[in-house]
Amino acid sequence: MTQKGIISESIFDASFNFADFQKEAIAKLKLGQPLTGNSGVLTPLIKQIINASLDAEMDEHLEDCNQSGEANRRNGRLPKTLKTADGLVEIETPRDRAGTFEPQLIKKRQTILNESLDEKIIGLYGLGMSYQDIRSHMQEMYGVEVSAGLLSKITDKLLPLITEWRNRPLESIYPIVFLDAMFFKAREDGKVITKTVYNILGVNQYGHKDILGFYIADSEGSHFWLGVLNDLKARGVSDILIVCIDGLKGFPEAIAASFPKTEIQLCIVHQIRHSIKYVGSKHQKEFMRDLKMVYQADTKDLAEHHLIELDDKWGKQYPMVLKSWQNKWEHLSAYFKYSGEIRRLIYTTNAVEGFDRQVRKYTKSKGAFTSENALVKLIYSAYQRIAEKWNQPMHNWALIVSQLDIYFENRLNIEL
DSSP states (O other): OOGGGOSOGGGSOTTOOHHHHHHHHHHHHHTTOOSSSTTOTTHHHHHHHHHHHHHHHHHHHHHHHHHTTOOOOEEEEEEEEEEETTEEEEEEEEEETTSOOOOSSSOTTOOBSSHHHHHHHHHHHHTTOOHHHHHHHHHHHHOOOOOHHHHHHHHTTHHHHHHHHHTOOOOSEEEEEEEEEEEEEEEETTEEEEEEEEEEEEEOTTSOEEEEEEEEESSOOHHHHHHHHHHHHHTTOOEEEEEEESOOTTHHHHHHHHOTTOEEEEOHHHHHHHHHTTSOTTTHHHHHHHHHHHHTOSSHHHHHHHHHHHHHHHTTTOHHHHHHHHHTHHHHSGGGGSOHHHHHHHSSOHHHHHHHHHHHHHHTTOSSBSSHHHHHHHHHHHHHHHHTTOOSOOTTHHHHHHHHHHHTTTOOOOOO
């Protein structure tokens, strides 16, 4: 028995003398040799423990074979290199003649000793590091050479978690929901195409925000949005008071079919940006001054009055711009009925755009994603980090929800 009776010498092979190892280890430590890693003091001990454990598994397997009447015996060993967070470990996996041995400690085709290395790799991936950067980091910090294929396999462990997250139950009522789109390049069938990611950010009755889901589509339309909204309903959402969007094609029709009592507010900021692109540069400053009278009016009636004045002054020069405001006025002007606190919250999709900007910090190093799955994994990883900071209700939420309860009578069910 070793000192303190922790490790029994019987688990080691005949060539391993623990007393000699102990003396040698102490001497190496005094010389400054590291505990772990390729040349670590403890690496031989780790190797011996793993090999002994695998031999014990083989003995148990052969005993089971004999009891069942199956003829089987050992058939040599197969060398394997394990990657660990502390470096590389060379082991020998026993084999049996029948080929039925399935080791549990180190499974077939397993090349990583434990989950700690996987977690480090996934964590680095979640920070937006490229596979090449991760490989360099793992080599430099741990002396481990990790192939791009292995990195992909490790990060693929996120996919079941993402599927579970995308299908998680949601709350029944969301007072406000924001929608916005992001655009990424990804490879598909050997070509680089643009993928549109639609992020849905919901604010629950207690003012806490969360991403309800993100959906990827090559094009938008009422059919696509109907599928998204039906997904939210299937996960438990029964009512949305106000939804804020940036002019998504087909969405108003889909929301009317799925949530007919939900009010739609088009993003004023997006509308302004879109409008100014079609105004001559020499007129932009004056046009913006006149347009501000519309969207900053105190009441809807006053806003409509200024919109008529805007049309009278600029309608002949920029008919497309005025027509856009007039055609979308029903959904552009929805916020005028509310108080200042609610107006400031819903007149723009800035809440979800803030999430988009933070995601960009993690994806900015990517030119084109290797696949849609690679895109999904990184967005989800970014979301996990961003959402950690969403632990407080939105600013002025107590006042906002009290007013919403008046505007939308009997539709909230807050438990006090």
